[in-house]
Amino acid sequence: MNPSLHDGRQAATSRRRERARAALREALAAGEPVSVSGIARRADLDRSFFYRHNDLLQEIQAAENRPQSDGEHGVTLASLRADLANANDRNSRLTARIRQLEEALSRALGERAWQESGLGAPTDIHALQERINQLEQHNADLIAELSEREEDLTAARAANRQLLTTLNTRQNLNENLPLE
Numbered sequence: 001m002n003p004s005l006h007d008g009r010q011a012a013t014s015r016r017r018e019r020a021r022a023a024l025r026e027a028l029a030a031g032e033p034v035s036v037s038g039i040a041r042r043a044d045l046d047r048s049f050f051y052r053h054n055d056l057l058q059e060i061q062a063a064e065n066r067p068q069s070d071g072e073h074g075v076t077l078a079s080l081r082a083d084l085a086n087a088n089d090r091n092s093r094l095t096a097r098i099r100q101l102e103e104a105l106s107r108a109l110g111e112r113a114w115q116e117s118g119l120g121a122p123t124d125i126h127a128l129q130e131r132i133n134q135l136e137q138h139n140a141d142l143i144a145e146l147s148e149r150e151e152d153l154t155a156a157r158a159a160n161r162q163l164l165t166t167l168n169t170r171q172n173l174n175e176n177l178p179l180e
Helices: 003-030 036-043 047-052 054-065 077-116 125-176
Strands: 068-070 073-075
Touching (some): 003 054, 036 047, 036 054, 054 077
Antiparallel strands (some): 068 073
16 A cells, blocks of 8 residues: 555544544533434534544543533433433323223213113112102001901801801701601
8 A cells, every 4th residue: 555545544534533523522512412423413424433433432422421511400311311211100100090080081971871861770869768668668568467368368267167067067957857
């Protein structure tokens, strides 16, 4: 390889490396998020350049994980990840709560529709309970009356049997009497 060609390539690589470091310093100074893609855009380089120069890649990755100042509050990648995890957990809890509320609303609307259709249980349970008590008392009175009538019927049958027996006995006596 030609020594002047080799020197030219090294000089071009050095200039690119310096542009990459300058872009990284500018991004850090501006408080912008640092990433390989962002630095490559800022330095007008291909991302593969950073993967061929491991030392530059490590500098960018170290800057990515470095805390960034955001006014009074320091924002780090770890704090952003923690915030994201907390937001995802809250989202899951709210989703579950919404599902519970939808089910409760569905049950309430179903019960209301059932009652309004006339197929559901009446709302005046107390009046129905009183009516049941009245009917049970009336039923008990009818049973007592039926029992008394059965006793009267049994007594009337016994008296009827006794009268028939007496009549039959007289008739038999009259038949057995000699005729004169």
